[in-house]
Amino acid sequence: MQRYHNPWRANHEAVAVVFWLLLAAFAFASAGHWQLHPGAFRLFALLALLMALSWLPGALRLRALHANLSGRVQTFVTVAELAATTQKFQGQLWLGRGFEWERDQAQLAHDLLRVGPSRLTLRSTTTIGAHWLHGLAPREDDLAVPLTTLEGHLLVVGTTGAGKTRLFDLLISQAVLRGEAVLIIDPKGDRELRDNAERACSLAGRPEKFAAFHPAFPEHSCRIDPMATFGRHTELASRIAALMPSETGADPFKAFGQMAMSHIIAGLLLVEERPNLLKLRHYLEGGVDALVERALVTYCTQVDARFDREALLSKARDSHGRVQALIRHYRSRIAPERPSSVIDGLVNMHEHERVHFSKMVASLMPVLVMLTSGPLGPLLSPNPSDPDDPRDLMRMTDLINDGYVAYIGLDSLSDGMVGSAIGSLLIAELTSIAGDRYNYGVNNKPVSV
Known part of the structure; x- marks a missing residue:
């Protein structure tokens, strides 16, 4: 049976350390002011000091646990560092650094919420999120999951500013480095997400495989025919x-x-x-x-x-x-x-x-x-035979079969109806392609959407 100690209680060990240190200092300082032999006071002071040292590790450990509740410094990795990390986790998807949520963390979170995290750590007024979650584990390690467990769909949920886009950056960059075809359908249109995907293509040694579509920038956008692929x-x-x-x-x-x-x-x-x-x-x-x-x-x-x-x-x-x-x-x-x-x-x-x-x-x-x-x-x-239109002409089947990384911005903030209609047409074509791959595909290469 594993013993469990609630770390969110008051730091009684620190009180004991202070008490024994004061007692040692008092005994040592007053050794010559009593009629008794001063050696007895010095021996008592030494014993009190040893008692303080015996309580010190527990006090420091509890203090460190409480300090972890204030969160950790946010760190970033470069694309080159990500490429090196990806090599270490072949066949896996690296999610960053953290800890696995097990029953110990569940119990610690339950006890902390009963006490109230604000009683043990200051609450930031400038950033969002429950920073005290990082204090539920003494250390954080690399987290990775097998790629086979992510086949199908992956749902990412979080409030504004929680880091969803940065997580998508991580997922996209690793998919590009694995040589997969990647289709990014961005309703809002995030320029940093687009630039990071293009940067990942350059790092993977295939910058020519990047394509971008955005109705707000038609002169810099590739052309896409959402009716190019169909079975009937x-x-x-x-x-x-x-x-x-x-x-x-x-x-x-x-x-x-x-x-x-x-x-x-x-x-x-x-x-x-x-x-x-x-x-x-x-x-x-x-x-x-x-x-x-x-x-x-x-x-x-x-x-x-x-x-x-x-x-x-x-x-x-x-x-x-x-x-x-x-x-x-x-x-x-x-x-x-x-x-x-x-x-x-x-x-x-x-x-x-x-x-x-x-x-x-x-x-x-x-x-x-x-x-x-x-x-x-x-x-x-698009008219493929138009000599006056130099923009690239892309079809969903070409993007997938040729291993492209396509960023498709829908500009839904500016025109929600048009963005929704374009997204529906493109997703319908992807569904048709998926059906064709399911029915007739042999040795299909992975595609991340």
Whole structure:
């Protein structure tokens, strides 16, 4: 059985030390003033001094425990020191210096809270936090946890200024030094966090693998296409529809908008054109006639070797006439034997009453306008063949497969709605990539998000 002594009591040992020292001093000083032999007083003084020394270790130990309650000096490590420390903890994540919370610390904290930490140590008026926690252990050592225990999710909780960002610095730097792909999604936008991630890339010997996205600094930001990765075209429509405001899960306007986007995306893929936010907005605002014409020509050419586009469209006066001629040809010659759900969906959109269609997609348009207006247009809907835009073009799959360290600032403090929408789209794409890795991935490299 382990004996437990409450260290938060009064320092009775110090009182005993002072008492025996005073008694020794009195006996030694008054040895010549009594009728007794002075040697007896000096011997008593020596014995009193020995008694004081016997009580001194306990008094100093208790005093040190109380002094530890005032906290310890905050220390920092450089990136180079962190790299050296990481080498010592292969296969582990170094969390810093501290102590493991066990039953002894729980009992000490319980007893201290009953006494009141403020009775044993001064409370700082300039810093936050319970500094007395550091006094619950006599020493602090390196703390590390196996990387396998952190697979999945890690939750970090703390009030403002508690050190969450510095902990993220520590986690990010070690992931970079391990050679992993790192994706940092920062809602607020912390410049120091971004700079530290870039510094870690330089230390790891791969400064070219750092990429940064921030809507507030479009001229210094890379371009990211949040619709570049998908398994089925319906995924893209679902990602954007999830951003639409809805009072109930069965909102007909939301369902109609999702269906319209799904038809447009399928049509773009049919004509071998990559869908993006700008194209969706263009066809929803301006009409799908041009896309319907291109899709019909493409599909008819694929399935009918005798299809003569020039002869069929030679009598058409305008784009509307060309579309109508193609629709008649598709329905009479192609659809009976080789119908296409993509073409049928686009034709239905084309024939839908325009005013009613505009009303049904009215709740969708603010989302698309928000994500395509101003500098956000080329940032989130990049044109890879634009020679006038020298900014890097990044896709989430490229960032992961090529081992990039990507800092993605959402600037939610300045524009919370746009920041939230961008974050939702990027996380939805990451979810799609995770599903692809889960289903088909072989020897997947670790990715820290």
